[in-house]
Amino acid sequence: MTATTFRIWRGEKGNGAFADYTADITEGMVVLDAMHQIQADNANDLAIRWNCKAGKCGSCSAEINGMPKLMCMTRMDELPTDKPITVEPMRAFPHIRDLVTDVSWNFEVKKRIKKFTPRPPDAPDGTWRMVQEDVDRVQEFRKCIECFLCQDVCHVLRDHHKHDEFIGPRYFVYSAALEMHPLDTADRLKDLKEDQAIGYCNITKCCTKVCPEHITITDNAIIPLKERVVDEFYDPLMKLVRLVRGKPRS
Amino acid sequence: MSMVERVSHDVLVIGAGGAGLRAAIAAAATGARVGLVCKSLLGKAHTVMAEGGMAAAMGHVDDRDNWRVHFADTMRGGQYMNNWRMAELHAKEAPDRVRELEAWGAVFDRTADGRILQRNFGGHRYPRLAHVGDRTGLEMIRTLQDHAIHQGIDVHMEVTVVRLLMDGGRVAGVLAYDRERGRFKVFSCGAVVLATGGVGRAFKITSNSWEYTADGQALAYEAGAELMDMEFVQFHPTGMVWPPSVKGILVTEGVRGEGGVLRNSQGKRFMFDDIPENYRNQTADSEEEGWRYTQGDKSARRPPELLTRDHVARCIQREVREGRGSPHGGVYLDIAWIKERIPKAQDHIKKKLPSMYHQFMQLANIDITTTPMEVGPTTHYIMGGIRVDGDSQMSTVPGLFAAGECAAGLHGANRLGGNSLSDLLVFGKRAGEYAARFAAEHPGATVSNSEVDGAVAAALSPFERAGSAEQPYRIQHELQDLMQDLVGIVRKEEEMRRALDALQGLKARARDVGVAGNREYNPGWHTALDLANLLTISEAIALAAVERKESRGGHFRDDYPDKDSNYAKFNIVMRKGSGGEMELERRPIPPLPQELAGIIEEQKS
Structure with a gap:
């Protein structure tokens, strides 16, 4: 002792x-x-x-x-x-x-994100079919225990106090879990770009380093979402070229 | 009247774990105005710690499974002390409740054909637990939380209820305080759903979080509701035993479901030594057969490690007592050994049991893919609680409902693993719906100001004794030692009598408890208020345990080590007597309807 x-x-x-x-x-x-x-x-x-x-x-x-x-x-x-x-x-x-x-801001942010919106059921009994490979990456995001350490360390929130404009890493992970959910049909890209300011994140990866659940927040959630936003809003020509060449979206 | 904030709802749900969230969603779906009070932040309730899965006879992995088998398993596990109506409803409705979670966004592990995967668990004849690795509780609470926030429910976080307020014989509201500022709130409502969980904090070694201070059971008792089966406390066989600061933290039964085995210090699989008669037909004869069962061989029977929790916990206790334990007073739980049987075992273990891998690595420096864990029994769950109607979940107090762990009935004398998460969903939904109906049909309850004033004064009294020698943490620690040592996993009349005497002393001291500081976020004060609930319910547990002079399920008496058929005929029911004393009654169990009795017979083979 x-x-x-x-x-x-x-x-x-x-x-x-x-x-x-x-x-x-x-x-x-x-x-x-x-x-x-x-x-x-x-x-x-x-x-x-x-x-x-x-x-x-x-x-x-x-x-x-x-x-x-x-x-x-x-x-x-x-x-x-x-x-x-x-x-x-x-x-x-x-x-x-x-x-x-007082972490209540986090709970308010979550309410603003479009909720899970599944496609119609796949089977007559009202159930769906998904294979494990397709749910693996969503399951990584769903490990989040909402400790908000990633929000705490994010300089956009911690140093620049952009709580009114920016939703922080936790809610990019949450959005990614919904966007990449095999059943979900809602589109959150416009919100991510405009109301949630994903562009403020300059991928310093501090959030990934502090995550106690070892979620690869930046590489697996934020960067793919940023790419989707870019594809959707900034680069229609390249999007077409990629479609023709058959290169899959992130 | 004191300065209090006033809030009004049709239905007020107390507790935001699985049962409370599901109740709030169900009540809101009827159009009722719903308030949800949680002692912590939303999404942090004890449900988050559930690991293994939720039991529902969907038959995805073994199509021989159906509600009849699940019903019979639940009754057998509960030693037929169960409220059979609840066991029937639970078995029938659990599959729909699980599918509903998927429709709300839950992402369960999958079968090869893309359906929800189900795993083996103790006491369940077929693979039955829908799961997500070993973090199923997190998946469930997050799914319910993320769905609930879009249903127009008013959530009151970090608010603790200290009194149920009555109007005549019925519930009219509650008095509560918020942690942040220590201010009181009066909620008036037409119906209350208690979903406050368990009582684990009455014991020293427990898997339960700090919130589990018997609040719902004590609130209901003080309001005149009946409690039932309080002697049946479940000691989970596998909690961590080392290092000391993590003693009691749960090690999921899923480890054994995935092929993990229990060994003593001689390397022997001691569970083969003692297989109860009523499980002999369902239990493997050899280690080989047990292994085949865990790997999905439908012709094999389950290994004895997957017998019910009460039995496994006592076998571990016996090994330790007879000197065959591990260095830190447990036994060995070995999942690493499966590398002898399957390729890439290390990856497999990390995929199937990620939280366990992480937990042992971080807290004990043990790599479970190479080294056996040391485990021992930990206080985990109370089967008893508030006595409710099987269909509606209403207690004996009009307008007061209870669901989940704080309610009694479904699990009888022993709960099967996985039957808790499904319990929360099935009966949370029912409680919410019936509470909304009651509130609509019985309007006009009013809260009495004088009752509020009295309750506020009582709650603030510890501040008036700021200099008192009695401080809340010390009494709580003494209570935990007392219950652990004298009313724990192995019980004796003489020890429990001593516990009852000592409880009177602790109660007297608790009345003198003082707290320093002010009302803002003051955990000393919160502990002082929780203490009264813990003491009341500890007394109920000890009294009921003295009354049941036999051993059955979670209740084991060293002085009466066998089951006694005379005690199979009744539940022990308790209520607050007119003079404030605890009244106890042997309440006969109603006879099973012919159809259900027939199912139990047919499933005995």
Whole structure:
């Protein structure tokens, strides 16, 4: 057991300061365990958002030593303990209290994206047929646990505050899951280009790096969507040429 | 009257896991104005952690499957304590509920001919679980969530209900507070659907998230509703045991469905040593036959690792107790061994069990494609809960409905894996529809201001004791130790009596609990309020467990290790007595209709 110092951001509505606490670290502990120990022993009112403690719900997002991570999946033995470990709330969203931020913007964005719209059923009993190969890539996107770490790290949101114009990586992944769903018939390309500003993304891949589900956000979701937008709106001639040559769309 | 925000709906659903979301969607489809209250953010409820799949007799992988087999499996698994009407409806309606999810965008794993794939699970005769790798719960909650946000439902996130408000004998609304600001809200409504999940946080080792503090069961009990089968708590056989901080996190039964085997420290597959009589005909004779079953051989019978959860959990407990456990007090669950049988086993395991691979790699530094896991029992589910009508899901309180884990009946003495997700859908839909109908047919309920004032004052009282020596986390931890040690997987009269005495002490201390700080997002305060629910329901569990002097399903008594046919005839029902004491009654199980009895007979072979 080793005593480790945590430098935790405490305060309300963006006003606050770091405060130091000590936790006893034992084998296999994660940062969330340390936060719970501090909460139980020294700071009953320390605000933390968490649910499953198994990396499945995406509630305990925070910035640990400056890196956006899930507290429940960050092991203590992967962090240097010779200096205090900083734990801060996500910085791309309005602060509520201590480690908790107001992520309600994300839920509002999702409502604006055209919902799943399936083609008529394939079989008389009202069911569809899809083969595994065709659903593999959509299943990758559907692994998303909505932790919003990708939104937190995205500079368009974090540094440029374009929340009113831009929907962020999470919702490009969501849109990609719908656009590439074998049954879906809705067209979201105009929305992606105009209301959702996919063009602001300059593919720095920060979102991919922080994704705890290891979704290849940039390469598999955002870039193919960008290509579809380009094909649809900027390059009708090349689209025709490709059609003739038979080169498939992304 | 206090400063409270007022909101009005026709139907108010409490809880936004699978059952709550499905209920809200169903109620909204009738044209009712629906409110959905969730303790956390939308999409984070405990359903998200379900792994293996949802059971529905679609017969895609084995066309011998149908609702009759599923019904009989559910009743056998529940040791015939089940509400047979619910078991019948569940088996009949689950396939439509699964197909509905596909129509709303869910992307299940596929069969070779493009239909929804189904996998093997404990206690299910045929491959029956529709699934997405080992993250089926996430797929289900996200599909319901993404569908629900377009149905005109008002969602109230991070709002916790502290009291059901009554008008005469019926429900008229609820009092709740929001986490962010700590302000109170009064919801008035014509009907309430409780979909608040389970009670796992009463135990130390649990697979359940922090929200599982018995809220729905306690709210209903305080409002006068009956509880049933509270002694039946399921200890899932395979939770992580190492490192200490992850003890209890679930390891899906899907590992065994895909061919994983249990071994003790001597390398022996101990599950072959103890096969219950009523499962002998359905269980493999040899390791070879068991393997063939997991690979889809229809002539083979299932390996004993896929016996029901109550039985497997007790066998693991026995191995550990008798000194044949693993170094950290579990047994070995080995999926890596399948490399002896199939090519590219490593890729296969990662494809079929991606979350398990990730979970062990990240939290325990163990690669499950090469190394056996260490596992042991973890508190997972409560079969008992609010007693409801099988068709409508209404409790004994008019206008109060319950669905999912907080309701009792479908699973009897032991739940089969995969029957929970389908339960949520089938009975969530029913509860939502019947609640909307009740609200339309019974308008005019009003909330009493004095009741609101009293409940607000009670909820704020911990702040008045800010300097108190009793603090909420300490009492919660003591409760968890107590229930784990004295009312856990193996029970004895004397220990449970001690637990009941100790619970009285904890209740008295909880009344003195104080919290520091202010009302904004203050988890100390939230824990203080949750504590009352946990204590009430812990007492109900212990009292019912003392009353049932036999061993059956999830309830195992060391002092009465056998089943007793006299105890097969009744459920234990509890309610709050007029003097505030917990009343307990042996309620006879109604006889099975001839048709259903016939199905059980025909499926015995």
